[in-house]
Amino acid sequence: MAADQAFVTLATNDNYSKGAMVLGRSLRNHKTSRKLVVLIGPHVTEPAREVLQKIYDEVRLVDLLDSRDAAHLSLMKRPDLGVTFTKLHCWTLTHYSKCVFMDADTLVLSNVDELFNREELSAAPDPGWPDCFNSGVFVFRPSNETYEQLIQVCTKDGSFDGGDQGVLNSFFSNWATADITKHLPFIYNLSSIAIYSYLPAFKQYGSEAKVVHFLGKMKPWNYSYDTATKSIKGHSQDPSTLHPDYLLRWWDIYSGSVLPMMKEQYGSQAF
Amino acid sequence: MAADQAFVTLATNDNYSKGAMVLGRSLRNHKTSRKLVVLIGPHVTEPAREVLQKIYDEVRLVDLLDSRDAAHLSLMKRPDLGVTFTKLHCWTLTHYSKCVFMDADTLVLSNVDELFNREELSAAPDPGWPDCFNSGVFVFRPSNETYEQLIQVCTKDGSFDGGDQGVLNSFFSNWATADITKHLPFIYNLSSIAIYSYLPAFKQYGSEAKVVHFLGKMKPWNYSYDTATKSIKGHSQDPSTLHPDYLLRWWDIYSGSVLPMMKEQYGSQAF
Numbered sequence: 001m002a003a004d005q006a007f008v009t010l011a012t013n014d015n016y017s018k019g020a021m022v023l024g025r026s027l028r029n030h031k032t033s034r035k036l037v038v039l040i041g042p043h044v045t046e047p048a049r050e051v052l053q054k055i056y057d058e059v060r061l062v063d064l065l066d067s068r069d070a071a072h073l074s075l076m077k078r079p080d081l082g083v084t085f086t087k088l089h090c091w092t093l094t095h096y097s098k099c100v101f102m103d104a105d106t107l108v109l110s111n112v113d114e115l116f117n118r119e120e121l122s123a124a125p126d127p128g129w130p131d132c133f134n135s136g137v138f139v140f141r142p143s144n145e146t147y148e149q150l151i152q153v154c155t156k157d158g159s160f161d162g163g164d165q166g167v168l169n170s171f172f173s174n175w176a177t178a179d180i181t182k183h184l185p186f187i188y189n190l191s192s193i194a195i196y197s198y199l200p201a202f203k204q205y206g207s208e209a210k211v212v213h214f215l216g217k218m219k220p221w222n223y224s225y226d227t228a229t230k231s232i233k234g235h236s237q238d239p240s241t242l243h244p245d246y247l248l249r250w251w252d253i254y255s256g257s258v259l260p261m262m263k264e265q266y267g268s269q270a271f
Numbered sequence: 272m273a274a275d276q277a278f279v280t281l282a283t284n285d286n287y288s289k290g291a292m293v294l295g296r297s298l299r300n301h302k303t304s305r306k307l308v309v310l311i312g313p314h315v316t317e318p319a320r321e322v323l324q325k326i327y328d329e330v331r332l333v334d335l336l337d338s339r340d341a342a343h344l345s346l347m348k349r350p351d352l353g354v355t356f357t358k359l360h361c362w363t364l365t366h367y368s369k370c371v372f373m374d375a376d377t378l379v380l381s382n383v384d385e386l387f388n389r390e391e392l393s394a395a396p397d398p399g400w401p402d403c404f405n406s407g408v409f410v411f412r413p414s415n416e417t418y419e420q421l422i423q424v425c426t427k428d429g430s431f432d433g434g435d436q437g438v439l440n441s442f443f444s445n446w447a448t449a450d451i452t453k454h455l456p457f458i459y460n461l462s463s464i465a466i467y468s469y470l471p472a473f474k475q476y477g478s479e480a481k482v483v484h485f486l487g488k489m490k491p492w493n494y495s496y497d498t499a500t501k502s503i504k505g506h507s508q509d510p511s512t513l514h515p516d517y518l519l520r521w522w523d524i525y526s527g528s529v530l531p532m533m534k535e536q537y538g539s540q541a542f
């Protein structure tokens with residue numbers, strides 16, 4: 001059973017690939033029994049693909065340009081929805097019966113295999129507009145039929161937020177009202193933003209966090225890290241920045257497990 | 272049936288009384304069939320009580336100092352929880368079978384009597400930490416037993432956020448996971464803060480708003496209003512400020528229906 005279930009992420013470029021590498025390592029560190037799949041775009045370079053191959057069971061190139069289906073053709077009129085389209089591609093992984101999608105900017109803090117007990121579409125509320133779910137972590141069932149329907153929503157109505165989250169919320173529109181078991185606890189998609197908007201709740205419940213989501217413009221790989229002192233350089237106290245503890249955990253994995261693999265692949269090349 | 276159901280709010284001083292007056296008027300404007308109750312503290316002045324009498328069916332003085340129950344006595348060691356304690360008092364309204372509590376800084380945009388179809392404890396998610404409910408709008412069943420239990424939680428564990436929301440979330444701790452019908456749609460407690468944190472969702476769903484909650488430090492009565500031009504003075508473009516449309520609706524009711532009553536009561540006194 002576990003063999004046809006997988007964690008799935010997406011990286012369309014080398015920066016998001018760094019996130020995918022850390023996410024994959026964090027899942028392995030916490031001994032997941034499920035397969036790991038990363039969808040990559042054509043712009044991910046060869047050395048990054050090599051490193052992803054070492055961490056993931058399956059590295060699947062999602063090449064929009066070669067796609068010849070009708071859905072793709074209609075989307076060509078909406079180039080703005082390109083990245084959105086790419087994430088929806090996860091529904092085409094029909095050699096798995098159930099999957100958990102995780103954004104490349106998420107980090108697992110403990111084993112989360114219990115997520116596979118949930119059904120499509122399970123997700124955690126979005127802080128900000130909590131009747132929408134956040135599409136950074138969700139449980140789904142690959143299905144070409146669902147995929148085609150999703151693409152139809154995209155082409156017909158577009159996305160109210162310009163991204164996959166808008167499309168997915170329009171499609172799975174009864175999430176807020178239909179079934180409480182499809183509400184993942186917020187600790188499965190804890191975004192840094194929530195820490196500052198209701199700090200007492202974070203102090204009360206934050207220690208139970210299982211997945212951190214570095215949502216927003218600043219991503220962990222945009223900071224720099226001092227390996228000698230194990231500290232983040234130039235981390236401001238601006239409340240919109242990431243939580244320093246979680247950022248350190250990300251960098252700890254990146255510098256300890258990912259960078260050595262990167263150096264091996266890239267050699268003297270910059271990355 | 273409707274006769275033993277009520278909307279309940281709380282005002283411990285004249286400022287929050289202004290909020291309660293506008294809230295009460297907005298409920299009447301939208302033709303609620305339920306009773307209106309306001310709990311007031313001893314610091315609410317006589318003219319403000321008179322105006323509240325005209326809008327509410329019941330103005331109930333909650334005089335902490337005169338209370339002689341054990342719960343109250345233990346709370347005396349925790350003066351910081353005073354306002355919290357006052358809100359919990361709504362459970363003592365046992366001459367009603369079911370009530371909807373609404374913060375004095377909320378405003379009703381349409382008839383919301385359908386809230387009485389819900390059971391205790393129904394509330395909308397808190398943007399920020401969405402596995403907590405926001406205690407600005409909630410459905411409850413008055414009960415002296417529940418009241419005593421709540422006060423016990425207060426005195427034993429305090430409140431993780433120093434307010435009633437922390438206590439209520441600790442007590443009704445399975446809200447996030449147990450029953451989807453107890454999740455009020457977010458449009459029944461739309462806080463200004465959510466508008467700016469996920470603007471596309473507000474643009475998509477905001478027109479369905481039924482209750483606006485002016486959560487946070489700046490309250491509608493802290494602004495000033497130009498009756499001639501019907502505009503808010505000194506409203507900054509700071510994203511943390513209130514949404515100008517909702518603020519105008521609040522002031523429209525305040526200046527049109529409440530101020531004339533206030534003038535009558537206060538006479539030449541300042542208010």
Ligand SMILES: O=c1ccn([C@@H]2O[C@H](COP(=O)(O)OP(=O)(O)O)[C@@H](O)[C@H]2O)c(=O)[nH]1
Nearest residue numbers: 010011012013016083103104105136215216
């Ligand atoms: O240029 C991009 C943008 C996004 N993504 C993928 O899409 C997800 C969602 O985007 P992002 O995390 O930046 O959005 P946020 O969570 O900040 O709203 C990312 O985690 C990646 O998996 C990507 O591969 N390349």
Ligand SMILES: O=c1ccn([C@@H]2O[C@H](COP(=O)(O)OP(=O)(O)O)[C@@H](O)[C@H]2O)c(=O)[nH]1
Nearest residue numbers: 281282283284287354374375376407486487
């Ligand atoms: O000094 C106070 C503070 C609060 N309240 C009541 O308690 C509610 C909750 O407080 P507030 O709305 O200020 O908190 P927020 O919603 O901003 O967190 C108010 O709406 C009032 O009904 C009051 O009567 N006097």
Ligand SMILES: [Mn+2]
Nearest residue numbers: 103105136215
């Ligand atoms: Mn993300």
Ligand SMILES: [Mn+2]
Nearest residue numbers: 374376407486
């Ligand atoms: Mn309030």
